[in-house]
Amino acid sequence: MKDFANQWRTIWIAVYYVGSTFGLMLLGSVANAEQRPNVILLYTDDQSFASTGVTGNAQVHTPHMDRLANEGVLFTRHYNSTSICMASRASVMTGMYEYKTGCNFGHGPMHPETFEQSYPVLLRDAGYRTGFGGKFGFPVSAGSSDSVGSYEFLPVDQFDAWAGGTGQTSYQTSKNQYLASYADRYPHSSRAYGAFAQDFVAECKTDQRPFCLTLFFKAPHRPFTPDPFFDDVYRDVQFERPSNYGRTAGKHLSLQARLGRQSLTFFRDMGFDSDHYQETMRKYHQLIHGVDYAIGMLRDALREHGVANNTVIILTSDNGFFCGSHGMGGKVLPYEEGSKVPLIIVDPREPGKGQQCDELTMTADIAPTILDLAGLQSPKQTDGISLVDFVRSPERTSDRQSIPLFQMWGAPTTYAMSVVTKTHKYIYWCCGRSMPPAEELFDLTSDPTEMINVVGEANQKAELEAMRSRYADQLSHLKQTAVPYNHYQPFGQLFDANITWEAKRDLVTEKMWKQYTSLPKQLGLREEDYFDFETVLKAAERSIDGRRK
Incomplete structure (x- = not known):
């Protein structure tokens, strides 16, 4: 009986200390939460x-x-x-x-x-x-x-x-x-x-x-x-x-x-x-x-x-x-x-x-x-x-050299991936249907409203190559980590400038093209003119002039 009592006493003491420790931990947790x-x-x-x-x-x-x-x-x-x-x-x-x-x-x-x-x-x-x-x-x-x-x-x-x-x-x-x-x-x-x-x-x-x-x-x-x-x-x-x-x-x-x-x-x-x-x-x-x-x-x-x-x-x-x-x-x-x-x-x-x-x-x-x-x-x-x-030190500098921007929605003509640095922005437009894919490079320091595409200027050649390299790094990340569902992996190919449009055009489905064809339809164009892009742009200008009148 004495041994039994001693055992219970030992158990009670153990529970007491465990409970106390837990209580202190809990109080500490609450204190941390308040902070x-x-x-x-x-x-x-x-x-x-x-x-x-x-x-x-x-x-x-x-x-x-x-x-x-x-x-x-x-x-x-x-x-x-x-x-x-x-x-x-x-x-x-x-x-x-x-x-x-x-x-x-x-x-x-x-x-x-x-x-x-x-x-x-x-x-x-x-x-x-x-x-x-x-x-x-x-x-x-x-x-x-x-x-x-x-x-x-x-x-x-x-x-x-x-x-x-x-x-x-x-x-x-x-x-x-x-x-x-x-x-x-x-x-x-x-x-x-x-x-x-x-x-x-x-x-x-x-x-x-x-x-x-x-x-x-x-x-x-x-x-x-x-x-x-x-x-x-x-x-x-x-x-x-x-x-x-x-x-x-x-x-x-x-x-x-x-x-x-x-x-x-x-x-x-x-x-x-x-x-x-x-x-x-x-x-x-x-x-x-x-x-x-x-x-x-x-x-x-x-x-x-x-x-x-x-x-x-x-x-x-x-x-x-x-x-x-x-x-x-x-x-x-x-x-x-x-x-x-x-x-x-x-x-x-x-x-x-x-x-x-x-x-x-x-x-x-x-x-x-x-x-x-x-x-x-x-x-x-x-x-x-x-x-x-x-926030603590706004004047500090970051190791980040660039950030990416993505456009993977809506009209396939506007699918694009971009990289931005403190001084420049590079954009690759992948669509080549009835037109060649396009590159744009803007010097944001001298041209913050992006009115001059300097992609072909000789004095920007080194910057263009540097931006293409940053773009390639971002594209590699996309290819490696895009989810295998909801039609994201194809963009690893669509945004790859080394792959011709003819080799990747089938990645853009008819369902995706409907996001574009609804636009010239709103402009009153015939279906056969939807991909005559100059005609589409002229129709857009007429719609503005018509509204103004």
């Missing part, structure tokens, strides 16, 4: 680099965005790895290039095992409370459909709080079932997302976990239907046109680039022609102002609940917007206006305020930055790098 910052990613849709006051546009009113830059770091050379909604969102969530996420319009969904490596899932697993609001933009499914029209393919249950919508979402708050409760007070979605963010922050006050909130605003994406609450902001503003505005400013570009919808139809249909330019730009910037107002709502909540000093805010966009530059609307193409966007990071714990970082950064850098802020390692397949060190 980890909260993180907020604000992601706009189609916001050009030149759409804020802090990026040099004196005609716009973006006080909260400008204030973020004055309190943090403005990155002046930030590019979208792929300049289109679905692929860009997949990349920002995972830190991977499009051909590794396997996700874009016309390709297919992100597989669930890939989304498991996204920053919201990894942070939630590590003890963060996570929330999402806005246009999620890509399906998560083991199937093949790229539809985002149903909540069935959206990861609603992977977040602690959800206010996301299906498809392109709507500016009408009442049409999003998870946001509809805000409709009476905020009928336009931008301010409704601001209210959702306020409530999310308030709810986090009673939760010991740090939080991560992701807001994917719809604004300023088409249709350009801004919140009437801000109708007075730009009522009398006459916007200056960019120096490379208009269709004549695009005639030096490759034939391939001018055969996309950005040039053939969107310049006219989006209202960037000269007769509608002012009205369109007022609505576009009014939508951005609505987002700016929502940012102010969010920051008020951070201060009210005492978490502003431990909350990192990241503001950027999924792609740029041409706004009439080079005679184009939309985005997608790798020129500056379509691919370059604002990036602002505010870490209130860091001493630097109102500084700029001129290093090359890209979409795929956002996820590793967020994970690094939370003290987590990025998955090994990540293509981006953490920008935390540049």
Whole structure:
């Protein structure tokens, strides 16, 4: 009996010490959690680099965005790895290039095992409370459909709080079932997302976990239907046109680039022609102002609940917007206006305020930055790098020499891969149907609006060879790591300039060509003229003249 009692005493002591150790570990874990910052990613849709006051546009009113830059770091050379909604969102969530996420319009969904490596899932697993609001933009499914029209393919249950919508979402708050409760007070979605963010922050006050909130605003994406609450902001503003505005400013570009919808139809249909330019730009910037107002709502909540000093805010966009530059609307193409966007990071714990970082950064850098802020390692397949060190020391230099840009969607004429350095941009347009494939090289130092293709100039020969070499390195990475599904591996051959078009043309299917043939059809051309490209371009010019009359 005595031995039995001693055994129990020994067991009790052991349990006590194990429990105490576990308790200390748990307390330490909680303490570490309290030290980890909260993180907020604000992601706009189609916001050009030149759409804020802090990026040099004196005609716009973006006080909260400008204030973020004055309190943090403005990155002046930030590019979208792929300049289109679905692929860009997949990349920002995972830190991977499009051909590794396997996700874009016309390709297919992100597989669930890939989304498991996204920053919201990894942070939630590590003890963060996570929330999402806005246009999620890509399906998560083991199937093949790229539809985002149903909540069935959206990861609603992977977040602690959800206010996301299906498809392109709507500016009408009442049409999003998870946001509809805000409709009476905020009928336009931008301010409704601001209210959702306020409530999310308030709810986090009673939760010991740090939080991560992701807001994917719809604004300023088409249709350009801004919140009437801000109708007075730009009522009398006459916007200056960019120096490379208009269709004549695009005639030096490759034939391939001018055969996309950005040039053939969107310049006219989006209202960037000269007769509608002012009205369109007022609505576009009014939508951005609505987002700016929502940012102010969010920051008020951070201060009210005492978490502003431990909350990192990241503001950027999924792609740029041409706004009439080079005679184009939309985005997608790798020129500056379509691919370059604002990036602002505010870490209130860091001493630097109102500084700029001129290093090359890209979409795929956002996820590793967020994970690094939370003290987590990025998955090994990540293509981006953490920008935390540049937030701490914006003047530091990077080992990165170039970044790639990809266009693998839509009209096959516009399929392209590019590399960008601090001084130059090289673009290879692979399509050779009724035309030769094309190269473009722009000296961004002397020609930031890309008005002179210097690919044939003798004094640029060494630079051209260096850019071709960087391009070859990126192509090798694509060939080695592209997912074996959703039609990504063929791009390893399509983007290979050493393979003739005749040897690879069958990789472009009739289904893919329909993305192009719908464009000359809209211009009223006969089917037999669809691939007479000069005829197509002339028809596009006539459509502009006809609208003007």
